[in-house]
Amino acid sequence: MKRIIAILLTVAVGIFIFTGLYGEDSDFKAFGEKNISDTVANSYVDKNVDADRESPESGSANVVTSIVVNYRSLDTLGEVTVLFVSALGVALLGGFLKEKVTFSVKPGFILKNGMKIISGIILITGIYIFIHGHLSPGGGFPGGAMIGSSFLLMYLSDEEFKTKITAFKIMEGTAGSLILIIGLAGLSIGGYFLYNFLPNGNVGDLISAGIVPILYVLVGLKVGSEISNLLGNFLNGEVE
Amino acid sequence: MIEVVEIIVGALMLLFAVLAIESKKLINSVIYMSLMSLLSVVSFIIMKAPDVGITEAVIGSGLVTFLFVITLTQIKKTGDTK
Amino acid sequence: MSQYLYIILMLVGIYGLLSQKNIIKMIISLNILELGLNLFIISTGYISGSNAPIIIFENDTNFVDPLPQAIVLTAIVIGFGVTAVALMLARNIYKKNGTLEIDEIRGEDND
Numbered sequence: 001m002k003r004i005i006a007i008l009l010t011v012a013v014g015i016f017i018f019t020g021l022y023g024e025d026s027d028f029k030a031f032g033e034k035n036i037s038d039t040v041a042n043s044y045v046d047k048n049v050d051a052d053r054e055s056p057e058s059g060s061a062n063v064v065t066s067i068v069v070n071y072r073s074l075d076t077l078g079e080v081t082v083l084f085v086s087a088l089g090v091a092l093l094g095g096f097l098k099e100k101v102t103f104s105v106k107p108g109f110i111l112k113n114g115m116k117i118i119s120g121i122i123l124i125t126g127i128y129i130f131i132h133g134h135l136s137p138g139g140g141f142p143g144g145a146m147i148g149s150s151f152l153l154m155y156l157s158d159e160e161f162k163t164k165i166t167a168f169k170i171m172e173g174t175a176g177s178l179i180l181i182i183g184l185a186g187l188s189i190g191g192y193f194l195y196n197f198l199p200n201g202n203v204g205d206l207i208s209a210g211i212v213p214i215l216y217v218l219v220g221l222k223v224g225s226e227i228s229n230l231l232g233n234f235l236n237g238e239v240e
Numbered sequence: 241m242i243e244v245v246e247i248i249v250g251a252l253m254l255l256f257a258v259l260a261i262e263s264k265k266l267i268n269s270v271i272y273m274s275l276m277s278l279l280s281v282v283s284f285i286i287m288k289a290p291d292v293g294i295t296e297a298v299i300g301s302g303l304v305t306f307l308f309v310i311t312l313t314q315i316k317k318t319g320d321t322k
Numbered sequence: 323m324s325q326y327l328y329i330i331l332m333l334v335g336i337y338g339l340l341s342q343k344n345i346i347k348m349i350i351s352l353n354i355l356e357l358g359l360n361l362f363i364i365s366t367g368y369i370s371g372s373n374a375p376i377i378i379f380e381n382d383t384n385f386v387d388p389l390p391q392a393i394v395l396t397a398i399v400i401g402f403g404v405t406a407v408a409l410m411l412a413r414n415i416y417k418k419n420g421t422l423e424i425d426e427i428r429g430e431d432n433d
Contacts, residue, residue, distance in 0.1 A: 006341035014333045031325050032370040034387065041389040048377065063375040063385065064291050067392045079396045086403030093410040097417060101310060129294075137290035137376065141399055145298045152306065203377060223399075227303070230406055234310065243323075250327035257331060257354050261338040261347065269350050280357055283324075288374045289364050289391050292398070296360075299402050304353070311346070311409045315416055 044071060059200030060134035060209035068139070069212045069219075073194045077179070080222060084176075087230045094233045101235050107157050115157040122150040130220030134209050140216045144223030151228040155235060164232060168225040175222040182211060182218075246286055253279050270308045277301050325365050331358035345412050345422050349405065356401045360394045367391070 021028050036042055048063055060066045068076055123146075130143030155161055186195035194215075201208035253276050260272035277300030284293040335358055338351030367387035375385040412422065419427050 003341050006337055009340060010333050010337040013336060014329075017329060031323070031365065032368050034367070034369050036369060036385070036387060039387060039389070041387050044388070045375070045383055045385055061377045062291075063377070063388045064391050064395070067388060068395065072392065075396065079399065082400055083403055086407050089407045090410050093407070093414060096414055101314070103313070137374075138294055139291060139395075141395060142295045142298045145295070145303065145399075149298070149302050152303075231303075231306075234307065234406065234410070246324050247327070250324050250331075254327060254331055254334065257334045260350060260354070261334070261342065266344075266346055269347065273350055273353060276354070276357065280361060283361060284364065287364055287368050288372070288386050289394075290374055290376075292360075292364060292391055292394050295395055295398050299398055300357075304402060304405060307406060307409055308346075308350075311413060314413055315422065 041067075059203055060212050061203050062134055062137065062139075064137075065134045065139055065212065065216070066209070069215050070196060070210075073215070076219065077183075080176070080179075080219060083223060083226050087226045087233075090230050091233045094236070107159070111157045115153055119150045119153045122146055122153070126150065126220075126224065130216055131213070132206075133216040133220075134212050135204065135206070140219035141223055143220040145227060147220075147224030148227030148231060152231050155232065164236075165228075168229055172222055172225040172229070175218045175225075179215065179218050179222075182215065186211075242286060246283065249279050249282050249286075253283075266312055267309075270305065270312070273308075274301060274305045277304070325362065328358055328362040328365060332362065334358075343423055343425060345415065345424065349408050349412065352408070353401070353405060356397070360397060363390050363394055363397075 020026065036045075044067055045063060048060075048066060060070075126143045126146030126149075128143075129138040129146065130140045133139040133143070183194040186197055187193045189195060189197045194211075196210040196212070198210040200210055207213070256272045256276050256279075260269045260276070263269050263272070277296065280300070281293050281297045284296060332355055335351050335355030338354065339348060342348055342351065367390040369386050372384050372386045373382075375388040375391075415427070416422055421427065
């Protein structure tokens with residue numbers, strides 16, 4: 001009985017979506033036939049590379065980075081806040097469980113000695129990806145998740161590894177405060193919150209594009225320490 | 241040629257999704273979901289979005305699968321469900 | 323053609339949320355719904371015959387639309403946070419009631 005009602009409701013939602021998108025009087029273009037000159041992103045791409053200006057306005061070689069950090073940076077601040085709230089929720093709910101996750105299989109020889117080689121390589125790859133966020137694809141979010149993965153390998157392969165490291169709490173608070181201080185400095189110099197007040201260099205250098213690499217490094221460190229805290233509280237559900 | 245690859249990847253993802261919902265053991269559903277995340281990275285690269293591909297590959301295949309498997313070891317019967 | 327497949331993937335996720343009785347299967351269906359939605363949003367920004375949005379030479383601007391990619395980059399990380407909190411809630415429900423089927427938790431009242 002429950003299945004029949006579920007199938008009927010799903011088919012009704014599907015018919016509604018299909019006739020709304022592909023009906024007669026809708027301006028939804030078919031797949032792959034969009035014209036970029038009547039979208040909002042036309043002015044973003046135009047300001048990034050332009051032969052008439054003496055230097056492009058935003059200066060980073062990756063257009064998605066200049067949208068996420070420079071033109072729409074308030075959304076990135078909100079997203080970092082959502083991750084902070086979810087890490088807080090996991091830590092609070094773990095206090096009711098009061099037990100430690102134990103496995104019936106002890107870590108063997110390959111896991112213990114492989115960890116010493118591999119986890120250092122993963123950590124360095126994560127740091128490389130968020131430092132070069134404005135030159136090649138990647139950025140702060142996958143770089144921070146890779147730092148979290150390398151700490152997850154350290155948790156799983158050693159039983160006496162402490163899962164509550166106080167250095168993470170200090171790093172997370174410091175990175176968050178520095179983002180707000182840079183934003184307020186931009187407000188006092190240019191008139192807008194998070195205004196780009198350092199000079200742009202040549203497109204393609206490591207030090208270019210104003211405050212974009214500095215902000216992405218701080219976002220990457222904050223996301224990495226939040227994900228490591230979340231995974232540590234997921235494994236041990238006790239309050240110290 | 242590229243369009244044929246895209247349609248085959250999309251049809252495989254749909255097949256694994258239906259199998260993940262209707263299977264009897266819970267551990268099989270988690271493995272099918274990890275396979276779906278792997279195939280979606282190929283779709284993202286064919287549609288010329290490299291940033292999104294890297295992010296989905298790191299989060300979808302490493303961290304979400306770990307969360308599900310740890311939850312399944314804390315429940316006594318990981319076997320048949322009704 | 324592949325846009326139709328992504329919309330059908332979203333509908334499979336909605337069917338799974340409506341008809342399953344185990345809490346972990348509901349969380350898996352929520353993840354399938356979010357995966358289909360992210361794929362559909364990126365497919366609305368694709369332009370045939372264009373390149374990825376990274377500047378290599380100075381005056382070559384034949385890019386795909388970069389705005390949906392900036393939106394989906396945030397949505398993937400938020401989906402991971404929601405899954406983590408939902409699984410901690412499921413563990414607490416199991417510890418209090420001893421089972422994870424919603425028929426036995428609710429107490430079998432049919433009206």
